[in-house]
Amino acid sequence: MRIKMNLNGKPLESDASADMVLLDFLREHECYSVKRGCETSNCGLCTVLVDDKPILSCSYPLARANGKSVTTLEGLQDEAKEFGGFMADEGAEQCGFCSPGFIMNVLAMVNEFENPTDSEILNFLSGNMCRCTGYEGQLRAIKKYLAFKGAEK
Structure with a gap:
């Protein structure tokens, strides 16, 4: 099957197996921030953005990403570094294994909510295991x- 997508801001066209999931395709294309944790859509380690919405790439059929824009942490290095500083300042960065998926969700949440409540934050991030x-x-x-x-706006 032929796949066309915009990956981290760059056009990509590639052959892939018809039954491949997005996670495997991304790792084949050197997006190593996307990690396999549970393979059951329960841990959030594999979170990426598809058309700016967070999805779990371990259970997302690659065919559904055809023609879409896919963003991994590799495509958001400046934003990730900025937020990572806040994580480090609060002592919230420990082993780092869950960080890529967690950061992807936080960055998506920033774009979706202006002033989320604690409850909205926790609900939005409920699928991220640490x-x-x-x-x-x-x-x-x-x-x-x-x-x-908010102060930047």
Whole structure:
């Protein structure tokens, strides 16, 4: 099957297996931030943006991405570095394994909500699993990042 997409701002055309999931395709194209954790759409490690909406690439058929814009953490390095500083300042960055998917969701949330409540933040990020933290540091980092982004506008 022939796939055409815009990957991290660049056009991409490639052959792929008809039964391939987006995660495997992205890793074949050197997007190593996209990680396999559970393969059941429960951990959030594989989160990417498809047409600016977060999706779980481990269960997203590649054929559905045909003709769409796909963004991984590799395509959002400046934004990720900016938010990562807030995570580090709050002691919320530990092993880092969950960070790419978590950051992708936070960046998507920033574009979707102007002033989300704690409940909206937690609901939006409910599919992101982290085995190292209690999520309190992450929540503090998100709130400070949102305040910073709001001040930029």
